[in-house]
Amino acid sequence: MNTNHTIRNLFPRQFAVIMLASAFAIPVIAQDAQTGTAPQTTPPQAVQQPSPAASSSMNQPKEGFWGRVNPMARKKWVKKQTDPINDRLSELDEVNAKNAKDIQDVDSRAQAGIRQAQTTADGANQVATAANQQAQNANGIAQNAAGHVDHLNTTVNGLDHYQQVTEADIAFRGGTAVLSASAKKQLDDFAATTSGQQGYIVEVEAHSPLAGSTGIQSSERLAEAVKRYLVTNHEIPVYRMHAVALGNAHSQTSDDMKPVRTSSVHIRLMENSLAAQGAVPPNGTAPSTGAERP
Numbered sequence: 001m002n003t004n005h006t007i008r009n010l011f012p013r014q015f016a017v018i019m020l021a022s023a024f025a026i027p028v029i030a031q032d033a034q035t036g037t038a039p040q041t042t043p044p045q046a047v048q049q050p051s052p053a054a055s056s057s058m059n060q061p062k063e064g065f066w067g068r069v070n071p072m073a074r075k076k077w078v079k080k081q082t083d084p085i086n087d088r089l090s091e092l093d094e095v096n097a098k099n100a101k102d103i104q105d106v107d108s109r110a111q112a113g114i115r116q117a118q119t120t121a122d123g124a125n126q127v128a129t130a131a132n133q134q135a136q137n138a139n140g141i142a143q144n145a146a147g148h149v150d151h152l153n154t155t156v157n158g159l160d161h162y163q164q165v166t167e168a169d170i171a172f173r174g175g176t177a178v179l180s181a182s183a184k185k186q187l188d189d190f191a192a193t194t195s196g197q198q199g200y201i202v203e204v205e206a207h208s209p210l211a212g213s214t215g216i217q218s219s220e221r222l223a224e225a226v227k228r229y230l231v232t233n234h235e236i237p238v239y240r241m242h243a244v245a246l247g248n249a250h251s252q253t254s255d256d257m258k259p260v261r262t263s264s265v266h267i268r269l270m271e272n273s274l275a276a277q278g279a280v281p282p283n284g285t286a287p288s289t290g291a292e293r294p
Helices: 002-035 044-048 052-059 071-157 181-192 212-234
Strands: 162-172 200-207 241-247 263-272
Touching: 162 181, 162 212, 181 212, 181 263, 200 212, 212 241, 212 263
Parallel strands: 200 241
Antiparallel strands: 162 263, 200 263
């Protein structure tokens, strides 16, 4: 029974020794697994007199539980190595920020210059458009003036152009300046043709068979009788009648060159070519009619 009791007392002690040996063996095994070398037994002489290689290894950093270098020492080394890089990156960030600001300033000035140039160009375009419009207006005015000048030239050139509308021969008997009934009827019909006419004149040519001054005086009385009748009976203006006493001479417009044998008055109604076209006289007054008075 004592033997069994002794065995039972020794078993807990052996178990505790085994557990303690295991606790010391785990770090060694982990270190050997990291270095890849198997544990070797060093003779007592080697421990007492370490070799140069062993003395150099003693100067190396002590190994910890997680490896050769302390984790906190590794962080400091990494920070020491990365600080210059971080400083350089900070400088690059500052340079990039300055360049971005400079670029933004240049872009702002460029945009302002572009807007100013566009505004100036728009103003110049407006001025050019207004000048073009004024030039077109001036050209239109010049064309109208040229047309007006051409019209005036045509008017002036046509002032003395007349064309015959109608004519009549008024005969007198016995050389007296007395109008017969048939002569008055001819003058009435002639005066009727002046109604509605514009710019007309009445040519009166008086003829007498008498020669010399006697014939001229006789023809003057005949012309005055015709004019008097047209003025008093038909209100034809005196300024529209142009009379000439030819005696026994022929006018240049007459085709009959036979000797004058009777007393007569030849009248013609002549209308201005411009008035016939409905043109307005140059002075701007209304066209005259046969009903106007002197």
